[in-house]
Amino acid sequence: MPRYLTMIRIDEKTSPEGGPSPEMGERMGELLEEITKAGVMLDTAGLTPSAQTTQVHWKGGQVSVTDGPFTEAKEVVGGYSITQCKDKAEAIEWASRFLKTHDEHWTVTAEVREIIEG
Template structure:
Protein backbone atom coordinates (compact mmCIF):
# COMPACT_ATOMS: atom_id res chain seq x y z
CA UNK A 1 0.00 0.00 0.00
CA UNK A 2 1.29 3.48 -0.78
CA UNK A 3 2.40 5.85 1.96
CA UNK A 4 1.46 9.53 2.11
CA UNK A 5 2.95 12.46 3.96
CA UNK A 6 0.44 15.00 5.19
CA UNK A 7 2.02 18.36 6.04
CA UNK A 8 -0.04 20.80 8.06
CA UNK A 9 0.62 24.43 7.11
CA UNK A 10 -0.37 27.27 9.43
CA UNK A 11 0.30 30.95 9.87
CA UNK A 12 1.88 30.91 13.33
CA UNK A 13 0.88 34.52 13.95
CA UNK A 14 -2.84 33.80 13.47
CA UNK A 15 -3.27 30.67 15.60
CA UNK A 16 -4.26 31.48 19.20
CA UNK A 17 -2.32 29.12 21.46
CA UNK A 18 -4.64 29.44 24.44
CA UNK A 19 -8.07 29.58 22.78
CA UNK A 20 -8.68 26.07 21.52
CA UNK A 21 -12.37 25.11 21.55
CA UNK A 22 -13.39 23.25 24.69
CA UNK A 23 -13.88 19.90 22.95
CA UNK A 24 -11.01 20.25 20.44
CA UNK A 25 -8.57 17.88 22.19
CA UNK A 26 -11.28 15.27 22.74
CA UNK A 27 -12.39 15.33 19.09
CA UNK A 28 -8.79 15.25 17.86
CA UNK A 29 -7.99 12.34 20.19
CA UNK A 30 -10.96 10.35 18.88
CA UNK A 31 -9.92 10.91 15.25
CA UNK A 32 -6.30 9.93 15.95
CA UNK A 33 -7.49 6.80 17.77
CA UNK A 34 -9.76 5.91 14.83
CA UNK A 35 -7.06 6.42 12.19
CA UNK A 36 -4.58 4.41 14.26
CA UNK A 37 -7.02 1.52 14.79
CA UNK A 38 -7.70 1.53 11.02
CA UNK A 39 -4.00 0.78 10.48
CA UNK A 40 -3.51 4.00 8.50
CA UNK A 41 -1.45 6.17 10.86
CA UNK A 42 2.25 5.34 10.89
CA UNK A 43 3.42 8.47 12.74
CA UNK A 44 2.20 11.97 13.56
CA UNK A 45 3.35 14.98 15.57
CA UNK A 46 3.10 18.71 15.88
CA UNK A 47 6.24 20.79 15.48
CA UNK A 48 7.72 23.42 17.76
CA UNK A 49 7.34 27.03 16.57
CA UNK A 50 9.58 28.17 13.72
CA UNK A 51 11.33 30.47 16.20
CA UNK A 52 13.07 27.33 17.45
CA UNK A 53 14.01 26.06 13.97
CA UNK A 54 16.89 26.64 11.57
CA UNK A 55 16.84 26.54 7.78
CA UNK A 56 19.90 25.13 6.07
CA UNK A 57 20.28 26.25 2.44
CA UNK A 58 22.67 24.98 -0.22
CA UNK A 59 23.23 27.60 -2.93
CA UNK A 60 26.18 28.44 -5.15
CA UNK A 61 28.21 25.62 -3.62
CA UNK A 62 27.89 27.06 -0.09
CA UNK A 63 25.78 26.34 2.96
CA UNK A 64 23.96 29.05 4.87
CA UNK A 65 21.99 28.83 8.10
CA UNK A 66 18.99 30.98 9.01
CA UNK A 67 17.56 30.80 12.50
CA UNK A 68 13.81 31.22 12.93
CA UNK A 69 11.39 32.74 13.14
CA UNK A 70 11.14 33.01 9.38
CA UNK A 71 9.41 36.37 9.02
CA UNK A 72 9.45 36.30 5.20
CA UNK A 73 7.31 33.14 5.23
CA UNK A 74 3.55 33.45 5.60
CA UNK A 75 2.92 29.78 6.33
CA UNK A 76 5.07 27.20 8.09
CA UNK A 77 4.71 23.47 8.56
CA UNK A 78 3.15 23.06 12.00
CA UNK A 79 2.84 19.28 12.01
CA UNK A 80 2.80 16.15 9.92
CA UNK A 81 1.25 12.72 9.59
CA UNK A 82 2.72 9.70 7.86
CA UNK A 83 -0.11 7.48 6.63
CA UNK A 84 -0.42 4.22 4.73
CA UNK A 85 -3.59 4.30 2.64
CA UNK A 86 -5.04 2.23 -0.18
CA UNK A 87 -4.94 5.28 -2.48
CA UNK A 88 -4.79 9.07 -2.61
CA UNK A 89 -8.56 9.37 -2.21
CA UNK A 90 -8.37 7.68 1.19
CA UNK A 91 -5.46 9.92 2.26
CA UNK A 92 -7.46 13.00 1.23
CA UNK A 93 -10.50 11.79 3.18
CA UNK A 94 -8.42 11.52 6.38
CA UNK A 95 -6.95 14.98 5.70
CA UNK A 96 -10.47 16.39 5.28
CA UNK A 97 -11.63 14.89 8.54
CA UNK A 98 -8.55 16.25 10.33
CA UNK A 99 -9.12 19.78 9.02
CA UNK A 100 -12.83 19.77 9.88
CA UNK A 101 -11.99 19.41 13.59
CA UNK A 102 -10.37 22.88 13.59
CA UNK A 103 -12.33 26.08 14.32
CA UNK A 104 -14.02 27.66 11.30
CA UNK A 105 -12.21 30.98 11.78
CA UNK A 106 -8.77 29.36 11.44
CA UNK A 107 -6.97 28.86 8.15
CA UNK A 108 -5.17 25.52 8.13
CA UNK A 109 -3.83 23.89 4.97
CA UNK A 110 -3.01 20.22 4.62
CA UNK A 111 -0.70 19.25 1.79
CA UNK A 112 -0.92 15.53 1.00
CA UNK A 113 1.86 13.95 -1.05
CA UNK A 114 2.52 10.33 -1.92
CA UNK A 115 5.95 9.05 -0.93
CA UNK A 116 8.07 7.79 -3.79
CA UNK A 117 8.81 4.13 -3.23
CA UNK A 118 11.92 2.20 -4.17
Template sequence: MRFMMMVRIDENAAPEGGPSPELMEEMGKLIEEMTKAGVLLDTAGLRPTSEATRVHWDHGKESVIDGPFTETKEVIGGYAIVQAKSKDEAVEWAKRFVRIHGEDWEITSEVRQIEEPEG
Protein backbone atom coordinates in the same frame (compact mmCIF):
# COMPACT_ATOMS: atom_id res chain seq x y z
CA MET B 1 0.77 3.35 -0.58
CA ARG B 2 2.15 5.71 2.00
CA PHE B 3 1.32 9.40 2.08
CA MET B 4 2.58 12.34 4.10
CA MET B 5 0.05 14.92 5.18
CA MET B 6 1.87 18.18 5.93
CA VAL B 7 -0.22 20.49 8.05
CA ARG B 8 0.35 24.10 7.04
CA ILE B 9 -0.62 26.99 9.30
CA ASP B 10 0.03 30.70 9.64
CA GLU B 11 1.66 30.86 13.08
CA ASN B 12 0.68 34.53 13.42
CA ALA B 13 -3.00 33.85 12.71
CA ALA B 14 -3.45 30.79 14.93
CA PRO B 15 -5.81 31.21 17.89
CA GLU B 16 -4.05 32.57 20.95
CA GLY B 17 -3.08 29.75 23.27
CA GLY B 18 -3.03 27.21 20.44
CA PRO B 19 -5.48 24.32 20.14
CA SER B 20 -8.34 24.30 22.64
CA PRO B 21 -8.92 21.32 24.95
CA GLU B 22 -11.98 20.46 22.83
CA LEU B 23 -9.91 20.43 19.64
CA MET B 24 -7.25 18.27 21.30
CA GLU B 25 -9.96 15.82 22.38
CA GLU B 26 -11.41 15.63 18.86
CA MET B 27 -7.92 15.22 17.41
CA GLY B 28 -7.27 12.41 19.88
CA LYS B 29 -10.46 10.64 18.79
CA LEU B 30 -9.53 10.91 15.10
CA ILE B 31 -5.98 9.71 15.77
CA GLU B 32 -7.35 6.74 17.71
CA GLU B 33 -9.77 5.91 14.88
CA MET B 34 -6.98 6.13 12.30
CA THR B 35 -4.71 3.94 14.46
CA LYS B 36 -7.41 1.28 14.93
CA ALA B 37 -8.09 1.33 11.17
CA GLY B 38 -4.39 0.62 10.55
CA VAL B 39 -4.03 3.83 8.54
CA LEU B 40 -1.89 6.01 10.81
CA LEU B 41 1.82 5.19 10.81
CA ASP B 42 3.15 8.33 12.55
CA THR B 43 2.01 11.82 13.50
CA ALA B 44 3.30 14.80 15.46
CA GLY B 45 3.04 18.53 15.82
CA LEU B 46 6.15 20.63 15.32
CA ARG B 47 7.62 23.25 17.63
CA PRO B 48 7.28 26.89 16.46
CA THR B 49 9.63 28.38 13.88
CA SER B 50 11.07 30.65 16.58
CA GLU B 51 12.93 27.50 17.71
CA ALA B 52 13.89 26.34 14.20
CA THR B 53 17.07 26.59 12.14
CA ARG B 54 17.27 26.54 8.36
CA VAL B 55 20.32 25.22 6.55
CA HIS B 56 20.34 26.48 2.96
CA TRP B 57 22.60 25.54 0.06
CA ASP B 58 22.82 27.88 -2.94
CA HIS B 59 25.27 26.95 -5.70
CA GLY B 60 28.15 26.08 -3.36
CA LYS B 61 27.35 28.56 -0.62
CA GLU B 62 25.89 27.39 2.67
CA SER B 63 23.94 29.56 5.09
CA VAL B 64 22.44 28.81 8.49
CA ILE B 65 19.56 30.96 9.72
CA ASP B 66 17.82 30.72 13.09
CA GLY B 67 14.08 31.35 13.37
CA PRO B 68 11.65 32.89 13.59
CA PHE B 69 11.24 33.36 9.86
CA THR B 70 9.14 36.49 9.49
CA GLU B 71 9.10 36.36 5.69
CA THR B 72 7.19 33.06 5.79
CA LYS B 73 3.41 33.21 6.04
CA GLU B 74 2.67 29.48 6.04
CA VAL B 75 4.76 26.97 7.93
CA ILE B 76 4.50 23.24 8.47
CA GLY B 77 2.98 22.90 11.93
CA GLY B 78 2.76 19.13 11.98
CA TYR B 79 2.52 16.01 9.89
CA ALA B 80 0.98 12.56 9.63
CA ILE B 81 2.19 9.57 7.67
CA VAL B 82 -0.62 7.27 6.59
CA GLN B 83 -0.96 3.97 4.77
CA ALA B 84 -3.88 4.19 2.36
CA LYS B 85 -5.26 2.19 -0.56
CA SER B 86 -5.34 5.31 -2.74
CA LYS B 87 -4.64 9.02 -2.80
CA ASP B 88 -8.40 9.60 -2.59
CA GLU B 89 -8.53 7.72 0.71
CA ALA B 90 -5.59 9.74 2.09
CA VAL B 91 -7.30 12.98 1.02
CA GLU B 92 -10.50 11.92 2.83
CA TRP B 93 -8.53 11.46 6.07
CA ALA B 94 -6.91 14.89 5.53
CA LYS B 95 -10.35 16.46 5.04
CA ARG B 96 -11.56 14.99 8.32
CA PHE B 97 -8.46 16.32 10.08
CA VAL B 98 -8.84 19.91 8.84
CA ARG B 99 -12.61 19.94 9.51
CA ILE B 100 -12.23 19.22 13.23
CA HIS B 101 -10.40 22.55 13.61
CA GLY B 102 -13.66 24.48 13.28
CA GLU B 103 -14.01 28.12 12.33
CA ASP B 104 -11.21 29.52 14.51
CA TRP B 105 -8.40 28.10 12.38
CA GLU B 106 -7.08 28.49 8.87
CA ILE B 107 -5.28 25.26 8.11
CA THR B 108 -4.12 23.40 5.00
CA SER B 109 -3.14 19.76 4.75
CA GLU B 110 -0.92 19.02 1.77
CA VAL B 111 -1.13 15.32 0.86
CA ARG B 112 1.84 13.83 -1.01
CA GLN B 113 2.64 10.25 -1.82
CA ILE B 114 5.93 8.94 -0.43
CA GLU B 115 8.32 7.48 -2.98
CA GLU B 116 8.74 3.79 -2.34
CA PRO B 117 12.01 2.04 -3.15
CA GLU B 118 11.79 -0.17 -6.20
CA GLY B 119 12.23 -3.89 -5.86
Protein backbone atom coordinates in the same frame (compact mmCIF):
# COMPACT_ATOMS: atom_id res chain seq x y z
CA MET C 1 -0.10 -0.15 -0.22
CA PRO C 2 1.16 3.39 -0.88
CA ARG C 3 2.28 5.68 1.92
CA TYR C 4 1.45 9.40 2.09
CA LEU C 5 3.05 12.32 3.85
CA THR C 6 0.54 14.93 4.92
CA MET C 7 2.04 18.26 5.97
CA ILE C 8 -0.27 20.44 8.01
CA ARG C 9 0.38 24.08 7.15
CA ILE C 10 -0.85 26.70 9.57
CA ASP C 11 -0.93 30.47 9.69
CA GLU C 12 0.79 31.13 13.01
CA LYS C 13 -0.76 34.61 13.12
CA THR C 14 -4.30 33.17 13.37
CA SER C 15 -3.55 30.21 15.64
CA PRO C 16 -4.01 30.86 19.36
CA GLU C 17 -0.87 31.07 21.52
CA GLY C 18 -2.20 28.48 23.91
CA GLY C 19 -2.66 25.97 21.12
CA PRO C 20 -5.84 24.06 20.42
CA SER C 21 -8.88 24.45 22.65
CA PRO C 22 -9.65 21.47 24.91
CA GLU C 23 -12.63 20.62 22.69
CA MET C 24 -10.47 20.71 19.57
CA GLY C 25 -7.86 18.54 21.28
CA GLU C 26 -10.59 16.04 22.14
CA ARG C 27 -11.85 15.93 18.53
CA MET C 28 -8.29 15.43 17.27
CA GLY C 29 -7.66 12.68 19.81
CA GLU C 30 -10.81 10.82 18.78
CA LEU C 31 -9.91 11.02 15.09
CA LEU C 32 -6.30 9.94 15.71
CA GLU C 33 -7.57 6.97 17.71
CA GLU C 34 -9.92 6.03 14.85
CA ILE C 35 -7.26 6.32 12.14
CA THR C 36 -4.79 4.32 14.27
CA LYS C 37 -7.34 1.54 14.92
CA ALA C 38 -8.05 1.46 11.16
CA GLY C 39 -4.36 0.60 10.64
CA VAL C 40 -3.77 3.69 8.49
CA MET C 41 -1.62 5.90 10.75
CA LEU C 42 2.10 5.11 10.73
CA ASP C 43 3.40 8.28 12.43
CA THR C 44 2.19 11.76 13.37
CA ALA C 45 3.40 14.74 15.39
CA GLY C 46 3.09 18.47 15.83
CA LEU C 47 6.13 20.68 15.32
CA THR C 48 7.62 23.54 17.34
CA PRO C 49 6.78 27.13 16.27
CA SER C 50 8.72 28.70 13.40
CA ALA C 51 10.55 30.97 15.84
CA GLN C 52 12.42 27.85 16.94
CA THR C 53 13.21 26.77 13.37
CA THR C 54 16.64 26.66 11.76
CA GLN C 55 17.00 26.66 7.98
CA VAL C 56 20.03 25.07 6.35
CA HIS C 57 20.40 26.38 2.78
CA TRP C 58 22.68 25.26 -0.08
CA LYS C 59 23.46 27.83 -2.79
CA GLY C 60 26.46 28.42 -5.00
CA GLY C 61 28.45 25.65 -3.38
CA GLN C 62 28.02 27.13 0.11
CA VAL C 63 25.93 26.11 3.11
CA SER C 64 24.32 28.81 5.22
CA VAL C 65 22.42 28.38 8.48
CA THR C 66 19.71 30.82 9.60
CA ASP C 67 17.67 30.70 12.80
CA GLY C 68 13.98 31.70 12.84
CA PRO C 69 11.63 33.34 13.05
CA PHE C 70 11.22 34.01 9.36
CA THR C 71 9.06 37.05 8.72
CA GLU C 72 8.39 36.21 5.06
CA ALA C 73 6.62 32.94 5.94
CA LYS C 74 2.83 33.20 5.64
CA GLU C 75 2.25 29.53 6.38
CA VAL C 76 4.50 27.10 8.21
CA VAL C 77 4.41 23.34 8.63
CA GLY C 78 2.84 22.87 12.04
CA GLY C 79 2.65 19.09 11.98
CA TYR C 80 2.71 16.01 9.80
CA SER C 81 1.42 12.50 9.45
CA ILE C 82 2.54 9.46 7.51
CA THR C 83 -0.31 7.19 6.53
CA GLN C 84 -0.65 4.00 4.53
CA CYS C 85 -3.81 4.16 2.43
CA LYS C 86 -5.29 2.19 -0.43
CA ASP C 87 -5.06 5.28 -2.67
CA LYS C 88 -4.67 9.06 -2.68
CA ALA C 89 -8.43 9.58 -2.35
CA GLU C 90 -8.39 7.80 1.02
CA ALA C 91 -5.38 9.86 2.18
CA ILE C 92 -7.22 13.05 1.19
CA GLU C 93 -10.34 11.92 3.04
CA TRP C 94 -8.38 11.41 6.28
CA ALA C 95 -6.65 14.79 5.83
CA SER C 96 -10.01 16.49 5.27
CA ARG C 97 -11.44 14.92 8.40
CA PHE C 98 -8.40 16.12 10.36
CA LEU C 99 -8.86 19.69 9.12
CA LYS C 100 -12.52 19.60 10.21
CA THR C 101 -11.43 18.98 13.83
CA HIS C 102 -10.05 22.56 13.96
CA ASP C 103 -11.98 25.46 15.45
CA GLU C 104 -13.32 27.94 12.86
CA HIS C 105 -10.75 30.70 13.57
CA TRP C 106 -7.82 28.49 12.49
CA THR C 107 -6.39 28.74 8.96
CA VAL C 108 -5.06 25.30 8.09
CA THR C 109 -4.01 23.57 4.86
CA ALA C 110 -3.15 19.90 4.42
CA GLU C 111 -0.65 19.06 1.70
CA VAL C 112 -0.94 15.36 0.81
CA ARG C 113 1.95 13.79 -1.10
CA GLU C 114 2.64 10.19 -1.99
CA ILE C 115 5.98 8.85 -0.74
CA ILE C 116 8.09 7.42 -3.56
CA GLU C 117 9.10 3.88 -2.67
CA GLY C 118 12.51 2.41 -3.43
